Amino acid sequence: MISVRRVTKVYPNGVTALREVDLEIAKGEFVFLVGASGAGKTTLLRLLFREETPTSGSVIVNGHDVGRMRPRQIPYLRRQIGVVFQDFRLLPQRNIQENIAFALRVIEVHPREIRRRVNQVLELVGLSDRGLALPAQLSGGEQQRIALARAMVSRPVMLLADEPTGNLDPQNAEEMMRIMLEINRLGTTVVMATHAAHLVDRARQRVVAMADGSIQRDELAAAYHMEVNR
Amino acid sequence: MRLRTWAFCLNEANQNLLRNPVLAIASVTTTAVSLLVLGVFLLLSVNVNAIATSIESQVAVRAFFSQNVPRSQEMAEMQTVRGWSDVRTATLVTKAEALAQLKQEFGDQAKVLDTLGTANPLEDSLSVTAQRPQDVKGLASRLSHLGGVVHTTYQSAVVSRLFALIDDVRIVGLVIGVLLLIGSLLVITNAIRLGMTARRREIGIMRLVGATESLVHWPFILEGLILGGIGALVASALAYWSYVAAYHTAVHSLPFLPLISPSPVARDIALLLFVLGILLGAVGFRISVRRLARI
Numbered sequence: 217m218i219s220v221r222r223v224t225k226v227y228p229n230g231v232t233a234l235r236e237v238d239l240e241i242a243k244g245e246f247v248f249l250v251g252a253s254g255a256g257k258t259t260l261l262r263l264l265f266r267e268e269t270p271t272s273g274s275v276i277v278n279g280h281d282v283g284r285m286r287p288r289q290i291p292y293l294r295r296q297i298g299v300v301f302q303d304f305r306l307l308p309q310r311n312i313q314e315n316i317a318f319a320l321r322v323i324e325v326h327p328r329e330i331r332r333r334v335n336q337v338l339e340l341v342g343l344s345d346r347g348l349a350l351p352a353q354l355s356g357g358e359q360q361r362i363a364l365a366r367a368m369v370s371r372p373v374m375l376l377a378d379e380p381t382g383n384l385d386p387q388n389a390e391e392m393m394r395i396m397l398e399i400n401r402l403g404t405t406v407v408m409a410t411h412a413a414h415l416v417d418r419a420r421q422r423v424v425a426m427a428d429g430s431i432q433r434d435e436l437a438a439a440y441h442m443e444v445n446r
Numbered sequence: 447m448r449l450r451t452w453a454f455c456l457n458e459a460n461q462n463l464l465r466n467p468v469l470a471i472a473s474v475t476t477t478a479v480s481l482l483v484l485g486v487f488l489l490l491s492v493n494v495n496a497i498a499t500s501i502e503s504q505v506a507v508r509a510f511f512s513q514n515v516p517r518s519q520e521m522a523e524m525q526t527v528r529g530w531s532d533v534r535t536a537t538l539v540t541k542a543e544a545l546a547q548l549k550q551e552f553g554d555q556a557k558v559l560d561t562l563g564t565a566n567p568l569e570d571s572l573s574v575t576a577q578r579p580q581d582v583k584g585l586a587s588r589l590s591h592l593g594g595v596v597h598t599t600y601q602s603a604v605v606s607r608l609f610a611l612i613d614d615v616r617i618v619g620l621v622i623g624v625l626l627l628i629g630s631l632l633v634i635t636n637a638i639r640l641g642m643t644a645r646r647r648e649i650g651i652m653r654l655v656g657a658t659e660s661l662v663h664w665p666f667i668l669e670g671l672i673l674g675g676i677g678a679l680v681a682s683a684l685a686y687w688s689y690v691a692a693y694h695t696a697v698h699s700l701p702f703l704p705l706i707s708p709s710p711v712a713r714d715i716a717l718l719l720f721v722l723g724i725l726l727g728a729v730g731f732r733i734s735v736r737r738l739a740r741i
Contacts, residue, residue, distance in 0.1 A: 294654060321454055322656070324447070
C-alpha cells in the first residue's frame with residue numbers, strides 16, 4: 217500500500233527533514249508514527265498525500281509514484297486518501313452536514329449519494345444528531361470527529377492523521393482513537409502521527425519511532441517507548 | 447464538469463461577491479464607467495469619421511464673385527472653367543439660389559433666415575467639382591485668379607481639419623479609455639484576490655479532498671466574469687440608449703449632420719463593450735491566479 221524507499225527531504229531553507237527513510241506499510245495496517253517534534257513525522261505524512269515531494273528516493277502510494285506524479289493526477293491520488301489534522305480545518309460558515317458534503321461535492325458525487333454517505337459517516341463518528349449545527353457550536357472533540365467523518369466520506373483506502381488528538385482532552389482523545397481503530401478494523405489503512413503515549417500504549421499496534429529525520433525503531437504491537445523487557 | 451458542478455462553482459462565486467459587496471460594487475462601477483467612456487469616444491469617433499467622409503464625397507470648390515460683377519461676365523467665366531481638363535462640372539449659383547439652398551439645409555430651423563428680411567448677404571458663385579479630389583487644390587488656386595472672383599473655398603480644408611479632429615478624439619478617447627480600463631482591471635483583480643484570501647481554508651480543503659485545479663479555479667473565473675459582465679452590461683445599455691437619444695435629438699436640431707443611425711453602430715459598440723468587460727474579468731482572474739497557486 218505504501219512503499220517509501222531511501223527518501224530524503226531537504227526543504228528550500230536547507231533543513232533536512234528526512235534522511236534515507238525506508239518504510240513499507242501493508243494494506244489494512246494501523247501504524248503509529250511517534251517521535252519528538254521535528255523528528256520528521258509530519259513531513260513523512262505530507263509526502264504520502266503529495267503535499268510535498270521527496271528530494272531523493274521514491275514514495276509509492278497505492279501503486280502511484282507520488283514523487284513523479286503530474287500535478288493534474290494529484291487530485292485523483294487524494295481521493296483515495298483521507299487526511300485529518302490537529303486543527304480540524306472545518307469551514308466555520310457551513311453546518312456539519314455541509315462541511316462533510318463539501319468534500320463530495322467538489323469531486324462531483326451525485327447529491328442523493330452525498331446525502332446517503334453523509335448520514336453514514338455521521339453515524340460512524342456518533343454525531344448523527346448534530347448535522348445542522350455549526351462547527352463553533354461543537355466541542356473540540358466533536359469537531360475532530362467531524363473532520364474524521366469528512367476524511368472518510370469519500371471512502372478512502374487510507375487514512376492519514378497528523379496529531380489528531382493533539383487538541384483534545386483525554387476522554388475525547390480516547391473516543392477519537394476508538395473510532396480510528398474501528399475504521400481500521402473495517403479495512404482502511406491508518407497512519408497516525410502522535411505524541412499521545414497512553415493511546416499508543418493501549419492500542420498495541422505497529423509503532424514507527426522517528427528521530428532527527430530517520431526511523432529509529434519499527435515494531436509490531438508495540439508501545440510508545442521502547443520496552444526493554446519484552 | 448457536470449451541470450451541478452457548474453451550479454456549485456456559481457454558488458461559490460456568488461458567495462464571494464456577497465461577502466465583499468462594497469468591493470463588488472466598486473468593481474462593477476469602475477468597469478461600467480471606463481467602458482462607457484470608451485464607448486462614448488468610439489461613437490464620437492465613428493460619427494466624426496462619417497461626417498468627414500460625407501463631406502469628402504462632395505468636394506467642390508466655390509469661387510465667389512464680387513457683388514458688382516455683371517452676370518454676363520460670370521457666365522463667360524463659367525464657360526472658361528468648363529473648358530479646363532481637370533473640371534468635371536461648373537455651375538453658376540446665384541445669390542438667390544444660394545439662399546434657397548441654405549434654407550433647405552436648415553430644414554425646420556429655416557425660420558432663422560427670415561430675420562434677414564428681403565436682404566441677401568450672399569454672393570454669386572461658381573460651384574466647381576474636380577475630376578479627382580487631388581486636383582482640388584490647384585483648381586482652387588486657378589479659380590482665385592479669374593476675373594471678378596474675390597475668394598475661393600473648398601471643403602477639403604474642412605475635411606483635413608475634421609480628420610485631424612478625429613485623430614485627436616481617437617487619441618484622447620483611447621488614452622482615457624485605456625487608463626480607466628487599467629483602473630477597473632486593478633479593482634477586479636483586487637476583488638478576486640480578496641476572495642481567494644477569504645476562501646483559503648475552502649481552497650485548502652478542496653485540494654485536500656481531491657478537487658481538480660479547474661474546480662478550484664472556476665469560482666474565481668466566474669467571479670471575474672460576473673463583475674466584468676455586469677459592469678459591461680451597464681455600460682453597453684447606457685451607451686446604446688444614450689446614443690439613440692442623442693441621435694434622435696441631433697436629427698431634429700442639427701439635420702444637416704450626417705450622423706450614423708444607431709441600429710447597427712450602437713449595437714455593435716454595445717456588443718464590443720460587453721466583450722471587453724468579459725475580457726477584463728478573465729484577465730483579472732489570470733493576473734490573480736498566481737496568488738491561488740500559493741494558497
